[in-house]
Amino acid sequence: MTATADAEAAANELMPLAEYLGSVLRRLRALPPLDLDLTQAHGNTLAADVLAPHPYPAFDQAAIDGYAARWEDLASAGRVGSHPSFGKHEGGPRPVRLNVVGDLGAASWRPVRVTPGTCFSVAAGSPLPIGADVVVPVHWTDQGMAAVEILHAPKRGSGVRRTGEELAAGQVLAGPGTYVTPAMVATFAASGIGHVLVRPSPRVVVVATGDELVDVGRPSQPGQVVDANSHALTAAAVEAGALAYRIGICDDDPEGLRGLLEDQTLRADLIITTGGTGTGPGDMLRRVLSRRDPGRGVVEFTDVALCPGATLGFGTVGGEEVPVVCLPGEPGAALIGFEVLARPVIQLLAGAEPVFRHSVKAHLLETVSSPGGLREFRPAHVAERRGGGHTVQPLAGGPYTLSGLAEANGLLVLGERVTTAAAGSTVDVLLLDRRR
Structure with missing residues (x-):
């Protein structure tokens, strides 16, 4: 048998990656939802539909600074012709003259009404006077205070925002699995929402295993390997939206390794380990976690048709049965393993959709x-x-x-x-x- 044939025969014994990922993700559920204040919701994913309790805008309002008026009073503005009030403009474009009967700002609250031949000076965001259906921009007028000449007639409804024009009461603003962005926070707040139901960001603990590992800040020497993985995987977990904690290096001591991981179950929704997934004499992690001890969880290590890094582990640890993902020790393979396995797990726990990269x-x-x-x-x-x-x-x-x-x-x-x-x-x- 040729070397190529040997390689293909060995590969045929590996589990296809898609099959492996399906078997892992089917065992997981999104974290229980939390009711959070809007200021804390950003960065999480929604756990339920968010409905607008109130319309936005909540009332008819001016969209621009200008003069709120009745469009019927402005229809002739800018037209050429004669008018008893416009003798000085005879033969040219005709402005319309209206009496300014009041000023309205965004804090105005008393209802007022515009009558024929009158208008209100309004600021953007102010309530629209009853009867007004247009706001003339300031630069289309002579900016008068007691009376104003309007040089051009805008279209009916121009400069006005009607109640619920952007968001209607009862409208679905966002659905479950949606990532909460700053703009979405603003939308929720504007429609009267102060709290939303979200999936919490998963708490992820990262542990590197191996007697050969030393911390960063020094070069590798024979018998020593700088721990790049725990730093890289912690950063990757944060990038995926998790609250990540780097525990650091754990020696290949069976009881110490098992004890450390079980201690972390008290503060972790997911544990990621790196190193020790093979079958060599120094691969203590696999020997410890694949042991079936009642009440302590078990991890299954699977040879997957994946390059780089063929062996991945998944299971639970401790009485709380916290999920654990075991990645290879080679840094490049560990990061690829994170992308194909750990990141989708984090996304699923967070309730995000989709769980895979675009x-x-x-x-x-x-x-x-x-x-x-x-x-x-x-x-x-x-x-x-x-x-x-x-x-x-x-x-x-x-x-x-x-x-x-x-x-x-x-x-x-x-x-x-x-x-x-x-x-x-x-x-x-x-x-x-x-x-x-």
Whole structure:
């Protein structure tokens, strides 16, 4: 049997990534909802429909600074012709003269009525006088105080905002799974909402395991590896919308490892570990967490058709059965594992929809090869093409995935049956939106 055939035979024994993700995500439920004040709701996802209890605007109001009047009184403004009141303008455009009977501001509350031949000076946001159906902008007038000459007649309804024109009472403002943005907070507040039901941001604890690990600030030496993973995965969890806590490094001590993880269940909705997922003599995490101890949870480690990083772990820890995701120890593989497994788990716990990154079809700029039987996620740079569509430039992958990810804004996805993707072909790319 050739080396290629051996590789393909080994890959056939791996679980397809889509099947694995489905089996994991079906076991999870979104976190219980919380009723939060609007000032705390931003960054969370809604747990239920939000209905407008009141219309917006709540009353008829002036949309601009100007003069509120009856359109019938203005219809002739700007027309050429004679009028008994406009002798000095005979033969030219005719203004309309109205008496200004009052001034209204945004804080005005007493109801007033406009009568024929009169108007009110109004500020934007002020209640519209009864009978008024137009607000003339200031620069279309002579800006008179006791009386005003209106040089042009705006269209009926111009400068006016009617009750419920933007948002009607009972209207659905947003549905469950919607991410609460600052503009959405403003919309809720404007329609009279002070609290909303949201899914809380998941509390995520990140732990790196391995006797070989040392903290950042020094170079690696034989027998020592700088812990890049716990820092990177904590940042990735925050980027995904979680409240993330870096515990740091845990040695390969079975009881110490189990005790540390169980202690974290008191403050975590999800635990992410890195390292120790293999079957080597130093892979203590897998041995400890795959042990079936009643009341302490169990983690299943699965060989997945994924490149880079083939072995992923998922299960629960402690009596509270807090979910735990176990990622490989190699930094590039750990970050890819986070993208394909841990990030969707965080999104699901947060009640976000969809749980996966947005993807696009892109025109491949360079021929790439991929290991058969594995779904490869390769760092890439995506750009929009003039006239529409996208192009994608592959970046360093394989053993150089970490450096490739540092400059990537997308992940090129090559399926299990792809061994070569030719330049000019169309491929799938996950977009890495670094803002969320």
